[in-house]
Each structure stands twice: as C-alpha cells, then as structure tokens.
Amino acid sequence: MSRPVATADVRTIDREGLDALIRALGAQGRRVIGPVLRDGAIVTGPVTSVDDLPAGVVDHQEAGGYHLEGQGNGALFHHGVGPHTWKRYLYPPVRTLWTARRVRRGFETTPNAEPTPRQAFLGVRGCDLAALSALDRVLRDGPYADPCYAACRAEALVIAVNCTRPGGTCFCVSMGGGPKVAAGYDLALTELPGEDRHVLLVEAGSEAGAALLAGLPSEPADRAALAAAEARLAEAVDSMGRDMIPDVAQVLRDGLTSGHWDDVARRCLSCANCTLVCPTCFCSTVEDVTDLTGGEARRERRWDSCFTLDFSYIHGGHIRRGGDSRYRQWITHKLAHWHDQFGTSGCTGCGRCITWCPVGIDITEEAKAIKNREGRT
Amino acid sequence: MAAKRPKLAVWKFSSCDGCQLSLLDCEDELLAVAEAVEIAYFLEATRAEVRGPYDVSLVEGSISTPHDAERIHKVRRKSRALITIGACATAGGIQALRNFHDVDDFVRSVYAHPEYISTLAKSTPIQDHVPVDFELRGCPIDKFQLLEVLNAFLNGRKPNIPRHSQCVECKLSGTVCVMVAKGEPCLGPLTQAGCGNLCPSCDRPCYGCFGPKETPNTASLADWSVRCLGRDERQVRHMFRAFTAYAEPFRKESEAHE
Numbered sequence: 001m002s003r004p005v006a007t008a009d010v011r012t013i014d015r016e017g018l019d020a021l022i023r024a025l026g027a028q029g030r031r032v033i034g035p036v037l038r039d040g041a042i043v044t045g046p047v048t049s050v051d052d053l054p055a056g057v058v059d060h061q062e063a064g065g066y067h068l069e070g071q072g073n074g075a076l077f078h079h080g081v082g083p084h085t086w087k088r089y090l091y092p093p094v095r096t097l098w099t100a101r102r103v104r105r106g107f108e109t110t111p112n113a114e115p116t117p118r119q120a121f122l123g124v125r126g127c128d129l130a131a132l133s134a135l136d137r138v139l140r141d142g143p144y145a146d147p148c149y150a151a152c153r154a155e156a157l158v159i160a161v162n163c164t165r166p167g168g169t170c171f172c173v174s175m176g177g178g179p180k181v182a183a184g185y186d187l188a189l190t191e192l193p194g195e196d197r198h199v200l201l202v203e204a205g206s207e208a209g210a211a212l213l214a215g216l217p218s219e220p221a222d223r224a225a226l227a228a229a230e231a232r233l234a235e236a237v238d239s240m241g242r243d244m245i246p247d248v249a250q251v252l253r254d255g256l257t258s259g260h261w262d263d264v265a266r267r268c269l270s271c272a273n274c275t276l277v278c279p280t281c282f283c284s285t286v287e288d289v290t291d292l293t294g295g296e297a298r299r300e301r302r303w304d305s306c307f308t309l310d311f312s313y314i315h316g317g318h319i320r321r322g323g324d325s326r327y328r329q330w331i332t333h334k335l336a337h338w339h340d341q342f343g344t345s346g347c348t349g350c351g352r353c354i355t356w357c358p359v360g361i362d363i364t365e366e367a368k369a370i371k372n373r374e375g376r377t
Numbered sequence: 378m379a380a381k382r383p384k385l386a387v388w389k390f391s392s393c394d395g396c397q398l399s400l401l402d403c404e405d406e407l408l409a410v411a412e413a414v415e416i417a418y419f420l421e422a423t424r425a426e427v428r429g430p431y432d433v434s435l436v437e438g439s440i441s442t443p444h445d446a447e448r449i450h451k452v453r454r455k456s457r458a459l460i461t462i463g464a465c466a467t468a469g470g471i472q473a474l475r476n477f478h479d480v481d482d483f484v485r486s487v488y489a490h491p492e493y494i495s496t497l498a499k500s501t502p503i504q505d506h507v508p509v510d511f512e513l514r515g516c517p518i519d520k521f522q523l524l525e526v527l528n529a530f531l532n533g534r535k536p537n538i539p540r541h542s543q544c545v546e547c548k549l550s551g552t553v554c555v556m557v558a559k560g561e562p563c564l565g566p567l568t569q570a571g572c573g574n575l576c577p578s579c580d581r582p583c584y585g586c587f588g589p590k591e592t593p594n595t596a597s598l599a600d601w602s603v604r605c606l607g608r609d610e611r612q613v614r615h616m617f618r619a620f621t622a623y624a625e626p627f628r629k630e631s632e633a634h635e
Contacts (some may be wrong), residue, residue, distance in 0.1 A: 292528055293412075310591075332566060
C-alpha cells in the first residue's frame, strides 16, 4: 500500500461501484485476487468483475469441518476466511531462486529475474492484515529479508473488508485484533446488504486508495449507514466462535514438559495442514535440481513445515521424531517464542488451523488444556 | 562419451507393467535419458539385451512366486544400484491383498487346474528379499519422480523425494481439502506425497497409492473416520486395504479393524 492518509471520509458505493473498483484496478495493470467459489470452498483466485465474487454464499466452519450454503441476501463478503492465505501471492509455494550452468571451471549462476507481479488483494480481513504485518516483520523488515516478498508486497494494493460474520473457529478478538480493520489497507469496505439497497461503505487508508475512491461513483455515507456498520461490527465482536486464553505465551513457556503433548500426539497426524493454511507460517526448504547431464541446475525454494520429519534433520538424525515434539515446536513458536523473536504473536486468530486440521485439533483448546493440566499439578 | 554411459536395466516381477511404462511415458525427456544411460536390458522397450553387470537396475513388481524369489537374487548380484519402483516392489502391491487370506482357497476357487499354479503364500516387497538402494513409491510411480531419481543417481546426489504427507502437495497447489470440505475420509494425511495431487484435485480422497508417509498416525485418522465421519469398521478396514495394503502401518491398522 502507499502512504497512509490522516483522516478519511466514509463514502458508500453500490455493487456497480465495486465493479468499477475492480475494473479500475485492472486498468492499472493489476491482477485482482479475491474470494471465489471453487470445489466447495471460498478460496482466493483471479477476480475480473463483481460477478466472480461468491454472492449469497455463507460458510460454516468448525474443528475439522467446512461447508457452504446459499443465502438469500446476495451479500458478497458474508463469509469467513477460507483455506488460502495471501502469503501464496507474496511468498509463492515454489519459487526458483537461481539457475546455474556448468562452465569450464565451476559454474555460473543467474538469479531469478521474473518480473514482480502488480496485484490487488480484494477482501482482506482484519486477521489477514495482522498476518501481513507479521510477515512484513519477518520477510521484509527483519535481518533475513526476502527480496521477492518485499518486491511483491510493495506492488500490492490491499482492499480490506471489515468482517461482519466471523466463522465458528475465529478468535481474532482474543488475539488483540478485531473484525474491524485498523491499519495497513489502501481501501476498507464494510458491506451492508439491505432488502432494497445493497451498499458498501468505503474508507481510504492511503493516498493510492483515496485516488481510487475519487474515481468511483460514490456518495457520502449517511448517519444511518454508519450506525448500521457499527452495529454489525459490534455484533461480530460478540460472535467469535473461539477464544484464546490471554496468558497463553506464559502457559506454554511453563508447559514445555507437560504430559499434554502426548495427548496431542495421539491425535496429531503430523500432516502439516495447520502450518500450510496458517497465514504467518513462513518456513521453507531449498532443493537443488539438476538436468540429466549435470550441465544445468536450479535451486528451488518450497514451503516446508515443522511438522515434517525431515524439517528437523541435522547431521546425526532427526530432532523432532514424534508428533508431541513437532506440535509443541509449532504452538510454542507461534504463541510464545514469536514474541521474543519478532515482537508480536505469530497467531492472528483466523482459525484456519482449527478448521483445516483433518482431525479437528483446536489450538485454543490445546492451550486451555495445557493451562488446566499444569494448573492442577 | 558413449562408452562411459552407465548401463540401465529394467526388471519385471509380479506387476502390471505400469511403472515400467512410466519410463517410456517420459516422452520429451526419454531421448535425454537414452543419451545419458545405455538402456541395456528393458524388454518392454526392446528385445536387444546387453549382458550385465548393470550400473543401475529398476525393479518393478513384487515377489509372489518361488521363481521370483530366486530370480531377484540374480538381479541383485548383477546390479550395482538396485532401485525398486512402484507399490508392488515397495509394498507387495494390490496382489498382497491375498496375504490377509489363505492363498490356496483363492487358487482352488479361481483355477480349473490348481495343480498348475505355483505361488507363494504371500506377495512381498523386494526389500524383504534383497538389499535395496532406493525405493520409489507409487501406483504407478510418477514419471517426474522417476526422472529425479535417475537424475540424482547420474549426478551423484540425493534424490529430492520427500517423505511428508500428500497434504503438503494439496496445500502447495491450492487444492481444497476433500476430508474437511466434503467429510470424506482421505488417506492423504497418512500417505507419502509424490503423485502430483491426482485424486484430491479431482475431488476424490487419496487412496494411498504412494504408501505410508514418515510416522503415519493411522489410528487417529481411523478414529476420526468412525467417530466424526460416520464410517463403520468394515469401511475403515477397506480404506487401508488398497494398493499399499501390506505396507506395515496400513496392514496393522486394517487388522485392528478386523
């Protein structure tokens, strides 16, 4: 996003106005990525018009379960976050870092010179803005900055959506965020699907956002619309499906030898789904690939996970052989040690790891169980 | 240059030939393979035979007859590196379903002249009989993984064949989880990646063709399938009894649901 603006007027646009926004982003040469319906889920994908959005579809999420159903009012954003995260578009699952060619003595390398994509992310929720901010600290502002991430991030516009219908596995409020977006967006939308008039409130959060908004057919938001939006957001705060214990970081630091890890290991599949749907998990591995003659090679980076055995392989063997130590590594890093390393929690309360765990392991419940168990002994 | 090319042999035991075909299926890369190695013994492709020993042998199929059990030792003696390819060679294959029953009953009920049939009581993977240098999983194997293994062998490096779950492939390619979104039990969380995400990307659960991943927690998935996805014991047993039924973790879990 571009430079933030100090104050912003709230305007309203209708469905056509949103369509105009999508077209305006396209006219800037941007690939617009937003929520689309595919294979029984709301995932992220290319959006070229408002008709691509999942109108009238709502999701139901629980531990290890996700399903969709139709809803009459035609709302475009009346769903929670799906299995995809924005890191896919900033930090791709597989990326060639460089290629190498054998020469007379040794080899020559050529860095990947793919052009940086110009993108616009449509429908970014408060939890995912928090995730982008967490990834910025790690992959852009930290000592091990990733040039691909930094470049993609600089070129991406963020059109946020205030979440008015949290899912059953959501807990952003207890992670210190909220369904209302606070910062880090170019434009923020709040959808008000009405019986007679379906409008979206729009606020600019940056100069680029303000310029876009100025070009859209919009009206000043009236008091009734502002009040309706506030009421919806207040309701969303109260309808979180889950909550995280406030002292989780200390509970986990104190619980490293808890007997509860064995209990988790009996259920955990170490399949890595939780880390791969997590919007902040950033671990990767690199692999060198050769051609048959050995004349050409390339180094590829691929998303990895602390739940795989090979992730903890060092000379002499694997450090984390069982599900107990792998789950403990993940949850303690995410909720406790991330603070020490990066100054924030690594969890945003989006609930994806709960929904997309094939056997419904719930990070909020495991934290509570460790607290209760350690509290007793 | 030509004289230095490593000699490649491809051997068939009890199998359907599908994995050998994956080598012929390489199409675009096949000429490069043929330039990089001397295809010395590959009856599926050519009658011409070059005598051993061979630098690398690809072995397809399981050991299911007394003749197989003897022949695999000859192959091992002639091979510097022996790589088994496919679910039959690495886990006993679909024909290992007989291992759960009395093979004589099958022979009597299927063949008009059971006395002509010479078979072993069990179909077993190659590594139960001779030392194996690398096992490439799949039913059939994935041609890109086969190229990667040959490539690694030719370049003296470790093959990039991860042992993690199929779920990793689904998530990297953005496939929606069949188990969570459809409520269908899926072997993906227990199965080694490598197929290129074939079934889940077609809206079907994973059938476990690539065999158990590292540290598979079969009991947890079986428990969830019964408790939360409404499957009964028989369905869970059948889920584990497919192409890699005799791989130990899958075998033990299916036996727990007898």
